[in-house]
Amino acid sequence: MNATLTAHKGASTPGSTNRKVREAVSNTSSWIGILLIVIFCLAPFYWMFVSSLRPTSHIFDTTLWPRHVSMENYLAVFDPMRGFGKALLNSLIVAGVTTVLALVVATITAYALARLDFPGKSLILTVVIATSMFPLVAIVVPLLRLFTAWEWINTYQAMIVPDLSFALPLAVWNLTSFFKQMPRELEQAAMVDGCTPGQAFRKIIMPLAAPGVFTTAIIVFINTWNEFLIAVTMVNDTNMQTAPVAISKFGGVSGFETPFGSQMAAGVVVTIPLVIMVLIFQRRIVAGLAAGGVKQ
Numbered sequence: 001m002n003a004t005l006t007a008h009k010g011a012s013t014p015g016s017t018n019r020k021v022r023e024a025v026s027n028t029s030s031w032i033g034i035l036l037i038v039i040f041c042l043a044p045f046y047w048m049f050v051s052s053l054r055p056t057s058h059i060f061d062t063t064l065w066p067r068h069v070s071m072e073n074y075l076a077v078f079d080p081m082r083g084f085g086k087a088l089l090n091s092l093i094v095a096g097v098t099t100v101l102a103l104v105v106a107t108i109t110a111y112a113l114a115r116l117d118f119p120g121k122s123l124i125l126t127v128v129i130a131t132s133m134f135p136l137v138a139i140v141v142p143l144l145r146l147f148t149a150w151e152w153i154n155t156y157q158a159m160i161v162p163d164l165s166f167a168l169p170l171a172v173w174n175l176t177s178f179f180k181q182m183p184r185e186l187e188q189a190a191m192v193d194g195c196t197p198g199q200a201f202r203k204i205i206m207p208l209a210a211p212g213v214f215t216t217a218i219i220v221f222i223n224t225w226n227e228f229l230i231a232v233t234m235v236n237d238t239n240m241q242t243a244p245v246a247i248s249k250f251g252g253v254s255g256f257e258t259p260f261g262s263q264m265a266a267g268v269v270v271t272i273p274l275v276i277m278v279l280i281f282q283r284r285i286v287a288g289l290a291a292g293g294v295k296q
């Protein structure tokens with residue numbers, strides 16, 4: 001009798017078998033879909049990296065890996081005559097200053113919008129997000145005339161100020177959504193313990209808001225680091241141009257050919273800082289994205 005019951009318990013019913021098969025098929029399909037998305041997203045970067053390792057004579061090969069690995073493209077990128085190292089430094093200065101200024105202003109603004117109740121708050125948020133959608137090309141010519149009158153051409157502020165006009169709305173919108181998820185009881189408890197509103201913001205809210213701030217900082221930095229239109233319009237001095245502008249102006253040996261290999265190598269060099277930054281702060285980025293999606 002006991003043996004019979006054990007046999008019945010160990011046997012799988014047709015319904016449970018079908019359910020396991022469906023779950024296995026569903027999991028397999030999900031992993032295949034994820035793999036296809038990863039391949040689709042990373043294939044251009046892989047091809048850029050592979051092309052950067054091809055010698056000039058083999059730049060149009062279609063093999064998945066170079067037949068002859070060469071570093072000549074990277075050597076050409078960092079040729080002192082190109083000034084690409086200075087362009088990287090300019091990009092770092094512009095993106096870094098823009099990110100810091102945007103975070104300082106956006107953090108205070110977003111906290112006020114999230115915590116204070118006043119007429120027109122929804123309208124302000126709508127205007128903020130609408131500003132970020134305004135086409136940049138429509139204001140380039142007016143900005144060029146204005147900065148020419150101010151003698152700002154070929155200066156860092158000529159790139160930082162326009163970048164701020166688009167980085168700030170994005171940062172304010174992201175941080176406002178993040179601060180709204182944080183309960184008001186945090187500040188109230190801190191003030192009961194003797195903190196002023198400013199101290200509660202600095203000592204309680206800001207440490208807890210670090211994931212959201214880091215996430216916003218990464219997004220703003222990447223957007224500013226890759227910005228091209230403002231940089232190419234406001235700067236014509238090779239010593240002040242940013243990395244994207246420098247890449248666009250790469251010329252071949254004769255000056256009339258397109259150095260695809262050097263451009264690919266420069267693209268890899270420009271991408272590396274972003275990859276390193278994301279890898280270093282990935283935990284905070286994931287925490288910020290997850291925290292922003294959970295209602296407190």
